Amino acid sequence: MDKLEKVINGLECCIADGYAQECEECPYALSDGTCDRLDPMLRDALELLKAQEPRVMTLEELSTNGNDDVIYIETALFIDGKRVTKIKPAIFQPDNCSPEEDGYYCIVSSWGNSGFYHEENYGFDWRCWTSRPDDERRQNTPWERLN
Secondary structure (H helix, E strand, C coil), rough: HHHHHHHHHHHHHHCCCCCCCCCCCCCCCCCCCCCCCCCCHHHHHHHHHHHHCCEECHHHHHHHHCCCEEEEEEEEEEEECCEEEEEEEEECHHHHHHHHCEEEEEECCCCCCCCEEHHHHHHCCCCCCCCCCCHHEEEHCCCCCCC
C-alpha cells in the first residue's frame, strides 16, 4: 500500500468511526488494533500535501516527463539590468528534440514561450515548475541551476 492510499484509508477509518480509538481496518492501528495517536497519519498527510506545492524542477526531473506533459515554464529577460520574468503553461515535447544529444529541450506554449531551450541556460534564463506558483513564491525562489 503506497503512502497516499494509506493516508486515505486511515482518514476514512477515523471519519467513519468518529475517531474511535479501535479500528482494526486502520493502516495506522497498532498490532493490538488500537490507534492512540493521529501523529503518524498527520505527518504522512502533511508530507503528501507539501509534495503538491509548486517547485522548480531539476533538469533530470524535467527529462522524466513524457511527450505532451503539462509544465509551467518561466522565462527571464534582463531589461535595463533588471530581471523581468513571465510564467506560462506549456507542453513538454521530448519527441521533437534530443536533449541527451544536443542539450535542447522543446517546450510548446500557445502563450508565447514556445521554443528550444538549452540545458546550459536552465536556471539562468528559463526554468520549469511542477505546477503554477504564485508571484510571491516565484519571486522568493532563487534562480539557480538545479541538476
